[in-house]
Amino acid sequence: MVMVEKFSFLVILCIAASAAAADTSNENYDDPPSKEEITGVISGAIIGASVGGPPGFVIGASVGALLGEGFNTKGEIKDLKASLFETQLQLAAVKDELGTIEQEYQIAQIELDQSRNVRSQILPAFLSTQPVITCCDNTVVSIHFRTGSSDIESHYEEQLKGMANIASQMTSAKVEITGYADRNGDAAHNLALSRQRSESVKSFFNEKGIDNALITTVAYGETRPLQQTQSLESDFFDRRVIVRLRDNRESMLSQLPDNQ
Template sequence: MKKQILAALISTTLLTSSMSYAASVQGQEVASEPSDKEALIGVGSGIVLGAVVGGPVGAIIGAFTGGMIGQSVADDSEIKFQQAQLAQQESEIAMLNQEKQHFESLNEQYVSAQRELEGLKQRQGARLEELALGLNVQFKTGSSEVESHFKEQLNEVADVMAMSPELKLDLTGYADRRGESSYNQALSEQRVAEVRRYLVKQGVNESRLDAKAFGATAPVKDEQSFENDFFDRRVTIKLLPADTAIAAN
């Protein structure tokens, strides 16, 4: 009975001292670390538990054990806090990786667009050289229909015109020497009209096209033959000087 009373007194004294010390610390520092509080709670709980179980010696051992328990609780809190920070950092890293991939994709698109633009410039330069020398659209005998192969060339011409709004074109129609002159004249006019119509359909303004026809009066070669007749059935497309005014038709 005496041992129990003595143990109770010791535990009460130690607990009171612990609580007084905690109160004084709280007065000096308003905001204390969670680990200190949890350790202090563990010490107090250990004292009471040790005093009840083992008397004064148990109170001392309980205080030590309770301190360890409180520290363990504090460590668990710190681990959880660090885990939360780690999860936040991982989320930020994942977001940065997504942004990096997005920028890399944009850069690839930019490089691809630059290459395509460079290719367009090269094709435009080549087409301008051809137009400066004269580009021919050939026709079958007695026909004014623009064949698909020449439509592809005319599409490129329209692209060049779109990229160079200052350009103007001269369209001149011809026919071979077979048939009557009046028929050949009309056929050459139809051919140049078809080429002009196709270019307008592709977006070239009519005011930038000068069209005329000469029938069979301007053969490519003096000697007439089946092969030479093929080259005579044509519409020639040439660049006009920049200051050339196109007469209204």
């Protein structure tokens, strides 16, 4: 009975000792002893007890704990090797993919260089066959006026500036200005009003550097309505001036309907 109690006590003592020994090799002291360490302790204790009694029990347990820890370390090394091998495979796959991308990039660069060479050879020949544009013929701007007014509204000025700029750059350009009026009031008054509107636009072009020799004006009064039926809406569109850029090699308007 005493022998059994001693044996039980020694088993408990050795297991505790093996756990303490295993913990000293780890930074995390909360980890329990591994399965290999416990197996080593028990196996070593049984063998040691059978050979050398209680002293052999203690020595065998200690040796078994060391052997168990060794097996545990070998297992960890094996896992690390497997993880390393997997990482190496992934790295090899990435290198292969990178090589493929580099090849595609080189091919794209070659094709781009070839395209540039072809374009540089074709473009000059293409340009040489194009006609020289001397004038923006029939470029048209339509502006509208308030009732009884010949003042140019500010929101039309940008369009007129653009036309004046084109006319100043094109040597063959001339400006044709045609004025109109709605059908309200006296016909003679409306003819005079349409002439005033044409002159107002002509003065605008003069201010932008366009000489009178390049400008032709005409006034139609109320004789050219856009619609046969008169209404507030149609009156708005009839109070207008049409500005055209024409090539001066073509015929221009030369006589006003009012004999001006």
